[in-house]
Amino acid sequence: MTLFQDFGITQELLVMLAIDLGIAVLLLALMRYMQGWSAKVNSSDELAVRDNFAFGISTAGAVAALGIVLTGAITGAAAHTYLQEAIGMASYGICGLILIKFGRFIHDKVALNHVDKTAAILKGNIPVAIVDAAAAMATALVIRAVLLWAEDLTLNTFIAIVSAFVVSQLMLVVLTRVLEITYRRRNKGQDLQQALEEGNTALAIRHAGSMIAMGFTFNAASHFMVYEPTAYITNLFGWFIFSLAMLLVLSILLWLVKKLVLARIDLSDEIERQQNIGLASVEMAISIAVAIIMTGLMA
Template sequence: MNTLIDITNLNQDLLIYLAIDISIAILLLGAMRFISGFTAKVNSTDELSKEDNFAFGISVAGSIAAMGIALSGAIMGESADSYLLEAIGMLSYGLFGLILIKIGRIVHDRIALNQINKTEQIKAHNISVGIVDAAGAIATAIIIRAVLIWVNGLNISTFVAIAAGFVVSQAMLVMVTRIKEKQYANNNQGDSMQEAFADGQTALAIRYAGQVISTALAVTAASYFLTYSSETLLTNLFGWLVFSIVMTILVSVLTTLAKKLILWGINLVEEVDQQHNIGVASVEMAISISIALILTGLMA
């Protein structure tokens, strides 16, 4: 009988913790829609319904998915000692994650894709840029989630570690974007990948989305090899960077081999870059993400 009472009390506690986490999560997810409208200086309701702006919808969907991914990292930790601390911790991680996702979008806009104005392109219903924007937000959130699971506690060192992981993630995403830009230029007589996005090349955007998301998954592998410690934060930061570079190269090599086998007989440059074949680009994206998931799963 006492055991049954203990189990009942435990279940009640878990339900309360669950209710706290879900309530805060839904609140933050809802906030992402309006924050997206605010930062773009548009009315989100009008853009989504009256204007039928699919590009804006894709961008908002990416933001909401990114927020959900980041929040899942906060929820996966141990429950706090009290309901109040649980609410504070969940809200703190959630807000910090939201801020980092928005900062990541700024970095993506001004450094990675500095030749186009993503906000204006999305306002102009450019679906390709909407896809690219959503992919960047999701990639950032994947790494934030990994760092949230990796760290322990709720203190200044924790947030410094999360910020450090964020810096590494942005550096890797910018690096991968530059590499893909160079590859695109080499394959297309010096044409600009960013201009292609601005011209609405959806197939290219889908391929790029797979590349940045697979890079983010590769970066998360560092969390399986490094033990979090506030005393060795700089060492851990360097370790994240080294592992990120090694894993990104490994994922790239394996993805290239997988594409050659799975898409045997198909000229990817001709189909995606020149003929804008969305079907082939979607397969490329699936291969990139699948290889990264399998490799990071093996590392875990």
Template sequence: MNTLFEITGLNLDLIIYLTIDISIAIALLGAMKVVSGISAQVNSTDELSKEDNFAFGISVAGSVAALGIVLTGAITGENAESYTMEAIGMLTYGVLGLILIKIGRVIHDRVALNHLNKNEQIKARNISIGLVDAASTIATAIIIRAVLLWVHGLDIGTFIAIISGFIVSQAMLVLVTRIKEYQYAKNNQNDSLQEALENGHVALGIRYAGQVISTALAVTAASYFLTYNPETLWTSLLAWLIFSIVMTILVSLLTTIAKYLILWGINLVEEVDHQSNIGVASVEMAISISIALILTGLMA
């Protein structure tokens, strides 16, 4: 056993810390399923198994994945001063992440996609709305994770930074939604993107998912350039917002170029908007996310 510890670099303390973190993480992930059911005013187990509601399953999957993403920001790899402090820190960040994810969902429902009732649509088994809900939740989590990794410590300044970063993320997601609505209306004789999603346009849901997730990745790039300092917090957050806008525009431009080259000869408006081509929409989503990942990777 000692030889194993020497080879792997593990020790008993580290194993205990890992056990604490993973136990709390699993408990929080389980809680997320229950919270999703409460938010939708349904029994999660019945909706998933007895009702076979695929849209609800996609929505819950997005919420669980989102919390998992947030928890990777809470687990920094550095152990706390004691087992108790480790548990408190992990639980605090986890619960805060869960709350912010749910608040982000409400904001997205009432501000970004304000012309449709997302809960009712998911209960009505609307797959496109389930995809949109999962994507927006994951996008929120990606940015929360970036802020968690950006800050350090566990005090009031930390929580102000996390909440402020969350507000920036929601502002960017709403902005991108409005831009995509304008583009869709321009290409489709002033038709409504939200109405199309409400009518179950799965291809549009897939495309939109790629757009919001790529936006979230673009927003996180600012964390690589700005140093967290409680004394200059508001200046840093303003810089984060400006940098996020610049990065979002850059990702959008590069994605447009990449789509033009990769999907050469394919009329995206005709295939996705009019024919609901899920295959082409999936390629669009993959391109959007890939460009954002590559760009943020280069920034890092």
């Protein structure tokens, strides 16, 4: 214990960390089983008996998303008592879990409204599963950004989380519609959602990169806003304005970086028609890298 004390690690801190870790593990396990319950299937059978890769990808995205949310709760200041720490961690975790699942529902019914994501994933559609996983992680990045931005465990904190969540879902829908319009223009009126349903994995990887990058822009937007617990309308409007501005800046930077890094390559032909997964992965990496760099610069 003397060595721990030299580094400022006390018994109280170790207990707090054990509480946080224990609750986190329980919530991650719960998220895994909720994937099966929401689809009305046995998750163990889908993962290990039917070897449904698409279901595994979707579940992986949901579990990773919850882990991202929990980092926003764990990195906060320790509570005054063990009970407060447990309540705070569980509350943030359950709130994040519910919003991730609700966000998946919204993305299914509004953003990808021409595709039954649950049915497609159960049939083993990997492109749809990739987009589903990315949407969950993008939503989680937003929730994490708000957890780090807001303060204390109060009703106002949860109102702030819900406000940013609403804006994030709107941005995901807008992003999907913009990608659809662009895809339709370059492919003689063909539908992006139909291409995903028909198995274009490269297109799904590109789409996933765009959504995850958008999630990181919310972190960048949080640096421009001061948390006012009761300024509900101001917070909501502020998240909308700054997240939209960050998304526009990101789009311009991505256009420029892709022109330089992927010069003399026809991305439209390679990804949309030749279904070049390798090149799509590079484009996804560029999108996420630029978003992370932008977030770091804003901090």
